[in-house]
Structure formats: C-alpha cells, structure tokens
Amino acid sequence: MDGRDLVRSVKAIGSGGAARGLRTVRAAWRRRRLDAAGLPQRDGERARVPGPVLGAEPGPGGGVVTFTRSQLRISVAVNGSVFWGWDGAGPVPSHALSGRCPEPDPRAVLEPDKDGGWRIVAERVTVAVSRHGAVEVRTPGGVTLRRDLPPRWWETPEGGAARWMQRSEVAADARFFGLGGRAAGVRLRDGTYRLWNTDPGRAAGPGDDPLHITMPVQLVVAEAATHLVFHDTSWDGTVTLREGEEGAGSGHDRVGTCRLRMDGGPLRCWVLVGTPARVLHAWAALTGAPALPPAWALGHHHVRSELDGEDEVRRMVAGYQERDLPLDAVHLDAGHHEAHQAFTVDRERFPKLPVLADELRRDGIRLVSVVEPAVGSVPGNAVRDSGTAEDVFVRDAGGRLVEAVGRPGESLFPDFTDARVRRWWGRLYEERIGQGFAGFWHDMDEPTSFTAFGENTLPRSARHFLEGAGGDHREAHNVYALCMARAGYEGLREISPRERPFVLSRSGWAGMQRYGGAWSGGVSAGWPGLRASLSLVLGLGLSGVPYSGPDVGGRDGRLSPELYLRWLQLGAYLPLFRTHAGPRAGRGEPWEFGDDVLAHARVALVERRRLLPYFMTLAHLARRTGAPYVRPLWWGATEDRALRDCEDAFLLGDCLLVAPVLHPGADRRAVRLPRGRWYDTATGRAYEGPAQVLIDAPLSRIPVLARAGAVVPVRGDDGSLELDVWAPARGRTGGGLVVQDAGDGWSEARIERYVTRWEGRRLVVERHGEDGPGEPPHRVRRRGPGAD
Numbered sequence: 001m002d003g004r005d006l007v008r009s010v011k012a013i014g015s016g017g018a019a020r021g022l023r024t025v026r027a028a029w030r031r032r033r034l035d036a037a038g039l040p041q042r043d044g045e046r047a048r049v050p051g052p053v054l055g056a057e058p059g060p061g062g063g064v065v066t067f068t069r070s071q072l073r074i075s076v077a078v079n080g081s082v083f084w085g086w087d088g089a090g091p092v093p094s095h096a097l098s099g100r101c102p103e104p105d106p107r108a109v110l111e112p113d114k115d116g117g118w119r120i121v122a123e124r125v126t127v128a129v130s131r132h133g134a135v136e137v138r139t140p141g142g143v144t145l146r147r148d149l150p151p152r153w154w155e156t157p158e159g160g161a162a163r164w165m166q167r168s169e170v171a172a173d174a175r176f177f178g179l180g181g182r183a184a185g186v187r188l189r190d191g192t193y194r195l196w197n198t199d200p201g202r203a204a205g206p207g208d209d210p211l212h213i214t215m216p217v218q219l220v221v222a223e224a225a226t227h228l229v230f231h232d233t234s235w236d237g238t239v240t241l242r243e244g245e246e247g248a249g250s251g252h253d254r255v256g257t258c259r260l261r262m263d264g265g266p267l268r269c270w271v272l273v274g275t276p277a278r279v280l281h282a283w284a285a286l287t288g289a290p291a292l293p294p295a296w297a298l299g300h301h302h303v304r305s306e307l308d309g310e311d312e313v314r315r316m317v318a319g320y321q322e323r324d325l326p327l328d329a330v331h332l333d334a335g336h337h338e339a340h341q342a343f344t345v346d347r348e349r350f351p352k353l354p355v356l357a358d359e360l361r362r363d364g365i366r367l368v369s370v371v372e373p374a375v376g377s378v379p380g381n382a383v384r385d386s387g388t389a390e391d392v393f394v395r396d397a398g399g400r401l402v403e404a405v406g407r408p409g410e411s412l413f414p415d416f417t418d419a420r421v422r423r424w425w426g427r428l429y430e431e432r433i434g435q436g437f438a439g440f441w442h443d444m445d446e447p448t449s450f451t452a453f454g455e456n457t458l459p460r461s462a463r464h465f466l467e468g469a470g471g472d473h474r475e476a477h478n479v480y481a482l483c484m485a486r487a488g489y490e491g492l493r494e495i496s497p498r499e500r501p502f503v504l505s506r507s508g509w510a511g512m513q514r515y516g517g518a519w520s521g522g523v524s525a526g527w528p529g530l531r532a533s534l535s536l537v538l539g540l541g542l543s544g545v546p547y548s549g550p551d552v553g554g555r556d557g558r559l560s561p562e563l564y565l566r567w568l569q570l571g572a573y574l575p576l577f578r579t580h581a582g583p584r585a586g587r588g589e590p591w592e593f594g595d596d597v598l599a600h601a602r603v604a605l606v607e608r609r610r611l612l613p614y615f616m617t618l619a620h621l622a623r624r625t626g627a628p629y630v631r632p633l634w635w636g637a638t639e640d641r642a643l644r645d646c647e648d649a650f651l652l653g654d655c656l657l658v659a660p661v662l663h664p665g666a667d668r669r670a671v672r673l674p675r676g677r678w679y680d681t682a683t684g685r686a687y688e689g690p691a692q693v694l695i696d697a698p699l700s701r702i703p704v705l706a707r708a709g710a711v712v713p714v715r716g717d718d719g720s721l722e723l724d725v726w727a728p729a730r731g732r733t734g735g736g737l738v739v740q741d742a743g744d745g746w747s748e749a750r751i752e753r754y755v756t757r758w759e760g761r762r763l764v765v766e767r768h769g770e771d772g773p774g775e776p777p778h779r780v781r782r783r784g785p786g787a788d
Contacts, residue, residue: 021452027405028451031459038397038461038472045154045163050086050133053116061104062120065129072129077102079282080124084135085268086151093467094232095479096510098288125273137271143224146170151267164267166231166260172244172253174222175644177632178543179239180215181520183208183532186539186632186647188218188241195237195262197478197507199448199456203556205524206532212446212507212521214478217543218258219279223639228272228279230510233265234478264474276542276635277627283544284626288514290546291489292623294500294744296366297439298615299328300605301578303551304588306335309349310356317365319589325602326609330360331368331441331578340407341376343383343431357436366438368502371429373413373447373484374406383428387414392421394462397472402462404449413447413458416483417476418465425484426491433495439502440488441519445481446507481507482515489515498745504576510544517547517576525554530567531648531662537574538650541628547619549576553588561593562664562699565600569702570660572608573652575615575629600700613713613721613738618653620739620749629653637674640690646672655710655726655736656681659695659703669697677708677729679784686785708784709734711754711765716779723776725756725765727784733757763787 051068061075074084075091079102083091091101105122113119116131128136133150147169153162176188179195184206194210204211216231216239237260244256272282284290302320307313313330320327336353338344345353357367375384375393387393393412394402403410415421432440448456457477464476485505492501503516512518520536523529533550540548552571553559559567568590571577581588590601618629631651634643649659649671657678659671673689680687680695681704687693695703706712709728716722721740728734734756739749753768754776763782766773782788 023405023409024450024452027403027449028453030403031449031451031454034396034402034459035461038459040156042156045156048153048155050150053118053129053131053133056110056118058110060106061108061122062127063110063118065118067133070133072133072135074120074127074129074135076105076108076120076122076125076127078105079285080105080122080273081282081286082125082127082137082271082273083268084127085266087267089266089268091232091268091270093469095234095467095482096230096232096287098286098511098514102286137227137273139225139273144171145222145225145227145273146220146229146271148269153267163261163263165262166267168229168258168260170220170244170256170258171222171224172246172255173641174220174244174256176241176243176256176258177219177221178215178217178228178539180213180217180543181211181518181536181540181548183211183523183535186535186542187645190242192238192240195239195478197446197481197509199444199446199521201456203522203524203529203554204532205526205528206535211536213509213512213518213540213545215510215543216260217510219276219542221276221634221638221644223641225273226276226279226638227274228270228283230270230283231260231262232268232270232510233262234475234509235263235265236474236477237262276631276638277625280542280544280626280628282626284513287511287544289624290513290544290622290626291503291516292500292619293517293547294439294502295612295616295741296328296364296744297502298575298612298619299577300326300608301329301331301368301576302327302581302589303331303333303578304581305333307332310352313356314359316589317360317363319591321363323591323598323602325590326605327365329366329368329439331370333370334372334407334443336369339376339409340372341381341383342371342374343428345435354434354436357438361436361438367436368439368441369432369435369437370443371432371440371488372407372442372444373416373480374404374408374411374444374449375414376406376408377401377403377410377412381408384412387412387424390420390424392418392424394458394464394473396459397461397463402458404458405451406444406449411449413449414484415464416480416487417467419467421465422483422487422490425487426494429488429491430495433492439504440492441504441506442481442484442488443506445484445505446477447480479509481505482509482512485512485515500744500746508545513545513547517549518545519548519576519578520550522555523550525557525559525563527563527662527664529554530563530570533567533574534570534650534660534662535647537630538632538647541630542632544626546622546626546628546630547575549574549578551578551580553580555580559588560664561597564588564593565597565604565699566661566702568601569604570658572604573630573656573658573660573704575618577608596699603700610714611712612715613740614653614655616741617713617737617739620741620751621653621737633657633672633674637690640674642672642690642692643674655707655712657705657707659697659705661697661702667696667698668694669703671695671703671705673705678705679708679726680704681706684784706783707734708732709756711736711738711756713738713778720779722779722781723754723765725754725763725780725782725787727763727782727787728756728758730758761786
C-alpha cells in the first residue's frame with residue numbers, strides 16, 4: 001500500500017461528505033486492483049528500429065518500402081495529403097476519419113532517391129525516404145518542411161502492444177499550434193504536452209495541462225509553408241516541442257524539434273501541406289465537415305448552476321427581458337435531474353418542464369439540457385435497467401460490470417465504441433425532446449469517475465468493443481467522448497430529422513467537429529482564466545473544431561465588475577457565447593454588477609445579436625471549408641513573424657479583427673495589424689498595416705477593427721439583413737460572402753458574393769451572381785472616410 005494514497009484516502013473521507021468520500025476511496029482502490037490484474041506486464045521490453053532498406057514496391061499514390069525489420073506504406077492523395085504507416089498500418093479503421101480515404105494520386109511516382117533511399121514525387125509534394133527510414137516532406141521546390149527520423153518501438157516478448165517514439169525536425173522559423181485545447185497559449189512553446197483527455201477536478205488556468213480535449217494534431221507554421229501533422233492513434237502519449245532558432249551556433253540555424261512518445265497503437269501519420277486555409281480544408285475533407293449549428297445556437301446562452309426550480313428560471317429570464325437584454329438559450333445543469341441521473345427530471349422542482357420549455361420557445365429562447373454518461377447502478381433506474389437488458393455497459397477483463405463513481409453515485413458507463421450501444425443511447429434523447437429541450441451539452445465525458453487518488457477515469461484495464469477490434473480503456477479513453485457525441489448527434493437526427501442537432505462536448509478527439517462543438521469546461525475565474533479562454537478557442541479552431549467557447553466568467557469565484565465586463569466583451573465575439581453563474585461564481589447576470597456595467601454589457605449583447613448574420617455566414621463557410629470562425633492574426637500572412645507570435649488578438653472571419661482587453665486597469669491597448677488598411681469600427685479611424693498601433697479601449701468597449709473593403713452582413717433594427725460595407729483603399733477593390741440560412745433545417749443555403757470598388761468618388765457595391773453584377777437586395781451602409 002502506498003502511504004501517500006492512504007493519506008489521500010483519509011482526506012477524501014473527511015471532505016465533501018463522508019458517504020461520497022468513502023465511495024471515491026473505494027473506487028480508487030478498486031481501479032488499482034483491476035488494473036493490476038487486467039493489464040499486461042511490460043517486463044523485458046525490447047527496442048526495435050526499421051533497419052536498412054531492402055527494396056520498394058509501387059502502389060496507388062506511392063508504394064511500400066521494405067526494411068529489414070519493418071515495412072513503410074506511403075500514399076499521396078490527389079489533394080496532396082500524405083499518409084504513411086509503419087508495420088503494415090493502413091489509414092483505416094480510424095475514429096478520426098469521416099469515411100473513405102482520399103483518392104490516391106495516380107500521377108505520383110515511386111522512384112529511387114540518392115544514397116539508396118526512395119521518394120514519391122507528386123504535383124503538390126515530394127516525400128523522400130532514407131535508407132534507414134527517415135521520412136522527409138518537401139515542397140515541389142525542394143524545401144524540406146518536416147523530417148521524421150526513423151521510429152523506435154518497444155515490444156514485450158509476448159507480442160504486447162508496442163510503445164513507440166518518433167523524433168521530427170522542422171524549419172528553424174517554425175511555430176507550433178494545435179494539440180486540441182491548451183490553456184497556456186495558442187502558440188505551443190517549448191515543453192511537453194500530454195495526449196490524455198483529463199478532467200483536472202477543479203477550475204483550470206494557463207498552468208493546467210492536459211485538459212478535456214487533447215489531439216495528436218499539430219499545425220506547424222513556417223515561412224516556406226504550413227503543414228498539419230496528425231498521428232492517428234488514440235493511446236496515451238506526450239509531445240515534446242522545441243522551437244528552432246535562426247542563426248544559432250556558429251551561424252547555423254537550429255531546427256525546431258518534436259518528440260512524440262505513445263504508449264501503444266499503430267504508428268501512422270497524415271501530413272497536409274499548403275496555406276493554413278488549404279490545410280484545414282483538407283483536414284475537414286479527411287475527418288469530416290463541421291456540423292452546422294442551428295441559427296439560435298449562435299446567439300447568447302446562459303447557464304446558472306444549481307437552479308432552485310422552474311420559478312427561478314422564469315425570474316432569471318424575466319430579468320433579461322425587463323432590461324431588454326438579448327437571450328437565446330438557457331442551459332440546465334445536472335441539478336434538474338432526479339438524483340443527478342441523465343434522462344430524468346426532478347418533479348418537485350420542475351413539475352411542468354415541457355410547459356416551461358414551450359413558454360421560453362414562444363419568446364425565442366431554447367432550453368438546453370446537460371447529459372452525462374454515468375448511469376446510476378442501483379436497480380430501478382430506468383436507464384440502468386434498459387442498458388443492463390441490452391448489455392451496453394463497460395466490463396472488466398473478467399467480464400464483470402465496471403462500477404465507478406459519477407454524479408449519481410456508484411455508476412455504470414456505456415461503451416460508446418460499439419455502434420449497437422450508440423443506437424441505444426441515441427434513442428434515449430427522445431425523452432429529452434419530449435421535455436421540450438432543443439439542445440444538449442455533454443459533461444463529464446472524458447469519462448470522469450470521482451476518485452480519492454490516481455486518475456479520475458475508468459480503469460485502464462476496462463474492456464471496450466472498439467468497433468469490433470476489441471481493446472481496453474488505454475485505447476478507448478481519448479475517443480470515448482467523440483463516440484458519445486456521435487451517439488447523441490445520430491440519435492437526434494433520427495428523432496428530429498428536420499432539425500439540425502445542437503450537441504456540445506466537454507471532451508473529444510480528432511473528428512469531433514462532425515457532431516457539434518465544444519465548451520471549455522470550468523476555467524478559473526481570474527484574469528488568467530480569461531486569457532486561457534481565448535487560447536482554448538483558438539487552439540481548437542486550428543485543430544479542426546471551429547465552434548467552441550468558454551463559460552464567460554469562469555466557475556470558481558466571484559468576478560470584479562471590470563473582469564466580468566471584459567470577459568463578456570470577449571465572449572460576444574467567440575463562436576459559442578455562453579455566460580455562467582452559480583453558487584461559487586456569483587449570480588453572474590449583468591444587472592448584478594451595477595448600472596454602469598449593465599449599460600456596457602447591453603452594448604456587447606446587442607452587438608452580438610447584430611452580428612448574427614455574420615456568424616451564420618462563418619458557420620456555413622466553416623462547414624464548406626473547415627476554416628475556423630476565430631483565427632490567429634497570421635492566418636493570411638504566415639510570412640509575418642511578428643504576427644505568428646501574437647496571441648492577444650484574433651481575426652473573426654476575413655472581415656473583423658478583435659483585440660480583447662486581457663489585463664486589469666487598461667483603457668488603451670497595443671494592437672498588431674496585418675497588412676492592409678483597417679478601420680476602428682467605433683471611431684471610423686483608419687490604420688495602415690503591418691504595424692503596431694495604440695487604440696483606446698474604454699470600459700465600454702474593446703477594439704474591433706474592420707478590414708478595408710469588407711462586406712459584413714448584420715441584423716437591422718427590424719430584423720432584416722443589412723450590409724456593413726467598409727470602403728476599400730483608393731485604387732483597390734474589396735468584397736465578401738454572405739450566406740443566408742434557410743432556417744434550422746437542412747435546406748441548401750444561398751451564397752451571395754459582393755464586390756466593392758470606387759468609381760470616382762462613389763463607392764460601388766455590387767452583387768455578383770450567375771446573371772452578372774447587380775444591385776444588392778439588402779440595405780447597404782457604407783462606412784469609412786468618403787464612403788457616405
């Protein structure tokens with residue numbers, strides 16, 4: 001027995017209630033016993049490397065290169081994406097991929113390379129394989145973007161799952177981004193990052209890693225080109241990054257490096273090359289187009305933890321309505337369930353929930369329900385009894401049901417890696433739809449099990465179906481939430497086929513965008529939590545999840561009026577705009593902070609509603625292209641190294657630049673501008689980039705700038721669509737896209753293209769369609785000097 005664990009056990013029993021504390025202690029020791037008995041031993045592991053090359057066999061898009069101790073399969077697709085897999089690993093089956101792999105490039109040629117290696121030459125990329133197994137990805141011009149050194153495996157004599165390690169080198173000027181949601185900053189600086197979805201058990205800030213969504217997806221940005229690399233294995237692992245340094249050491253560049261260590265799974269990899277927009281377009285084609293949220297989901301959401309009941313919901317909604325504050329959705333947490341069991345209702349506190357939902361919907365407000373995977377294990381629970389009858393719950397290596405501790409107490413967990421179980425779970429959402437709910441947020445889906453010590457998840461030895469391949473929780477853990485999101489999304493498609501599902505997940509993995517978006521979980525309520533919120537959204541967007549957002553205000557403390565307002569102002573420009581209140585975070589509604597804050601908060605909330613047509617356009621474009629709504633400043637200018645290092649501002653689509661206030665006491669802030677002319681939307685003043693400028697940021701607003709020539713669709717006072725047109729620089733043209741949503745169903749949306757240009761002193765705005773240029777069908781507001 002570990003003495004430290006004994007101490008933790010005693011502390012757990014003495015805190016949070018003796019009954020719950022005792023359950024978490026039992027769960028921790030139970031998990032330890034199961035893992036000791038159910039996991040293979042790794043004694044006597046042997047290291048292996050590929051060895052010298054023996055030959056190569058051409059195949060579709062590339063071929064197979066044989067070494068003395070392994071084989072390397074390489075294929076280049078018609079879109080330029082590169083796949084390779086060691087030890088015969090193919091691209092499928094994969095939880096990340098959306099379906100069929102991209103077609104191999106028939107023009108790609110496998111041919112001998114210098115020094116006894118081989119190379120595949122294609123139109124968009126060249127892949128070179130050295131005689132000892134190093135793999136280089138080069139541009140058509142011969143510039144090396146990435147060099148993966150020969151991998152190393154460790155296997156047990158009994159043939160157990162191989163651990164492996166891969167070292168890689170990138171350009172000296174390269175910067176690393178991605179790896180899912182990271183709180184420390186969107187740019188991943190030197191350090192080690194873990195690939196294991198984790199509930200930290202407390203409100204998280206920049207120093208916490210890993211968090212709820214980790215992905216082995218890196219976006220590497222260098223002056224020569226951008227590339228995305230995805231190592232398609234869901235096992236636990238670490239990524240150690242070191243940025244390069246130009247001119248280091250006797251006048252030579254020091255390359256950037258990445259060292260990936262994985263505890264198992266196949267060693268297979270995808271590399272996508274191009275501009276950031278092209279790379280994420282290819283990523284969406286590979287892993288699936290982002291789900292299109294219903295129009296109401298782009299508005300203002302509010303969640304208040306532990307509501308007392310229906311009357312308190314009505315009072316809270318009335319507070320927004322009496323003060324003429326926009327509100328589009330109210331989220332109910334697990335407190336509205338009976339004994340915290342999903343798909344139930346506490347009839348004492350919510351006796352007429354469908355009536356409440358109908359009242360809110362008539363006022364344009366949707367009701368959203370939390371859904372958690374833990375199912376109370378006590379017989380008599382309808383979900384538990386149904387699941388037991390259909391044998392849907394995770395079992396241990398001995399075939400016994402795995403019990404862990406969730407919010408309902410002792411709990412069972414469905415095995416979402418089984419399509420049969422997903423269908424069973426998806427049918428349960430009919431109860432929620434019957435109660436009047438319009439959307440769902442998945443919580444505790446890492447999955448989380450409360451334990452006194454050790455990992456707060458299921459035992460690693462727990463068995464999973466894994467789409468028929470079979471395996472344990474070491475492989476299933478990171479994809480558990482992805483599969484749960486799939487179950488919810490596909491179930492809702494069956495139950496309400498005419499409506500677009502709304503599913504948020506706290507956890508997830510590569511490909512989760514197919515089923516909905518993400519919320520950040522509980523971030524800390526201080527200024528560091530505010531900064532972490534932006535990092536998480538940017539990082540998820542660069543990992544392929546365009547729709548995400550934090551809980552505005554955090555979860556673990558009362559906010560100062562200034563911090564509340566600055567967080568609200570940031571949230572108003574993020575894809576998911578959800579404010580949060582609760583016992584530990586204060587009530588959290590705008591009127592609780594005084595009249596001045598209320599007036600400024602109203603401005604932010606009204607501006608979000610005004611921009612809803614723009615957010616809807618960004619949502620449709622994300623579905624078509626994979627481009628995130630929220631983008632780093634270097635999105636269209638990767639050659640600008642100063643922009644690559646900027647983490648305190650972002651682009652909202654192509655048209656707007658948002659510079660939130662992230663530190664206390666600031667009434668001005670420096671803003672780095674990309675190339676071109678930018679207008680302060682509050683004052684109309686023009687700035688020329690690239691430059692760093694100082695802009696006023698009074699408590700009433702944060703700096704928001706519009707790109708010269710931009711066409712921004714907005715909501716008019718009467719609810720109609722209008723166009724804000726910002727004048728291009730003299731002698732230049734501009735333009736933009738507007739996508740009008742056909743409703744919350746599946747009808748194809750109409751895309752409108754606009755061009756702006758000067759004719760003498762007159763700013764002309766034209767709609768370009770199949771019939772040629774014409775007058776815009778919407779009211780146009782011309783903005784900028786000389787545009788009136």
